[in-house]
Amino acid sequence: MTPYSLARPLLFRLDPEKAHELALRALDLAGATGSARLLAGCPVEDPVDVMGLRFRNRVGLAAGLDKNAAHVDGLAGLGFGFLEVGTVTPRPQAGNPRPRLFRLPAREALINRMGFNNDGLDVFLANVARMRYRGVLGINLGKNADTPLERAADDYLTGMERVYAHAAYITINISSPNTARLRELQTHDALDELLAALAAQRARLAREQGRTVPLALKIAPDLDGAQVQAITALLLRHGIDAVIATNTTLARDGVAGLPDADQAGGLSGAPLRATALQRLRELRALLPPEYPIIGVGGILTADDARARIEAGATLLQLYTGLIYRGPSLIGQCARAARDAARRAPAHEPAGSRANGKRSPGA
Numbered sequence: 001m002t003p004y005s006l007a008r009p010l011l012f013r014l015d016p017e018k019a020h021e022l023a024l025r026a027l028d029l030a031g032a033t034g035s036a037r038l039l040a041g042c043p044v045e046d047p048v049d050v051m052g053l054r055f056r057n058r059v060g061l062a063a064g065l066d067k068n069a070a071h072v073d074g075l076a077g078l079g080f081g082f083l084e085v086g087t088v089t090p091r092p093q094a095g096n097p098r099p100r101l102f103r104l105p106a107r108e109a110l111i112n113r114m115g116f117n118n119d120g121l122d123v124f125l126a127n128v129a130r131m132r133y134r135g136v137l138g139i140n141l142g143k144n145a146d147t148p149l150e151r152a153a154d155d156y157l158t159g160m161e162r163v164y165a166h167a168a169y170i171t172i173n174i175s176s177p178n179t180a181r182l183r184e185l186q187t188h189d190a191l192d193e194l195l196a197a198l199a200a201q202r203a204r205l206a207r208e209q210g211r212t213v214p215l216a217l218k219i220a221p222d223l224d225g226a227q228v229q230a231i232t233a234l235l236l237r238h239g240i241d242a243v244i245a246t247n248t249t250l251a252r253d254g255v256a257g258l259p260d261a262d263q264a265g266g267l268s269g270a271p272l273r274a275t276a277l278q279r280l281r282e283l284r285a286l287l288p289p290e291y292p293i294i295g296v297g298g299i300l301t302a303d304d305a306r307a308r309i310e311a312g313a314t315l316l317q318l319y320t321g322l323i324y325r326g327p328s329l330i331g332q333c334a335r336a337a338r339d340a341a342r343r344a345p346a347h348e349p350a351g352s353r354a355n356g357k358r359s360p361g362a
């Protein structure tokens, strides 16, 4: 019996988005009073060097739970190895009308069509300036809904310019299903152009600021083999440092007939597990053994974490599992990932650099 198993039935009686806001506020309080460890247990210390950064352990928070970087210190108390905040867009936007988040408890799944609701870069950066957290902070960037697709690169470039000095790594999110046409940026020519622009700006910022911030690309699970192959070639061509696989799925495998299964949006949690694992396997087969892959999607148990590391993930992220299993999942997954990585050293990043600094363009 964990504190979360007591709180969950109460939270699940509330509207999902309200429950989410309440839980984050409770977490802020727990962070302020130093009681977060009561929820999550002792953090797992398993330092690992990836992308030139030192991670406390292999299990991070996936993007979307803290879109405005408003709860970083509370979340940090739960023992994550790293935190990814955002998606942040240049200008504030309301996202889709509520309700836009649905629980499918029979399958430990969520469907969301939040639509990048966030307070924009000004508020985001003010929040980052206030946080006390000193661990690895990934910042996930998106485009505003009303920015035409042809101008999408401008939004990512603006985001990169503004967050560069504050991010341990930056994620380019082109895989949310809830911003019209966003996923078209995953097609070969659009992605080639976008990554070229981002890599050029990163090289300039690295020269100006004396620090190369790693870039990660977050992809959808709904890609065929040819698309995955095209994406891996572009990651390598443009010197992108990592890939995050995967975002939510448009498929409804395993949930058909359940209440709310037909809601528009992206499905996450247990029904995404097999597809996310499959995309990870394809990526690992196509990318060099030391290339960092962050595995996310349907990790709800220590066994899931172990399977993802064995399939070649370097790091992991959690979202829906936290809602269904609570914060104790973080430590369980971090321990399982540590043990699996020790058994399968082939996936250890060979070129790992612990000092966090790389020469521009390296």
Ligand SMILES: Cc1cc2nc3c(=O)[nH]c(=O)nc-3n(C[C@H](O)[C@H](O)[C@H](O)COP(=O)(O)O)c2cc1C
Binding pocket: 062, 063, 064, 065, 067, 086, 087, 101, 110, 112, 114, 116, 140, 173, 176, 218, 246, 247, 248, 268, 269, 270, 272, 296, 297, 298, 299, 317, 318, 319, 320, 321
């Ligand atoms: C309510 C909700 C909001 C999300 N928002 C974002 C987001 O803003 N940016 C992003 O890159 N991913 C977002 N995601 C996707 C998650 O980061 C993750 O990739 C996905 O949910 C699969 O992992 P999971 O099965 O552990 O939840 C969101 C997911 C959920 C459930």
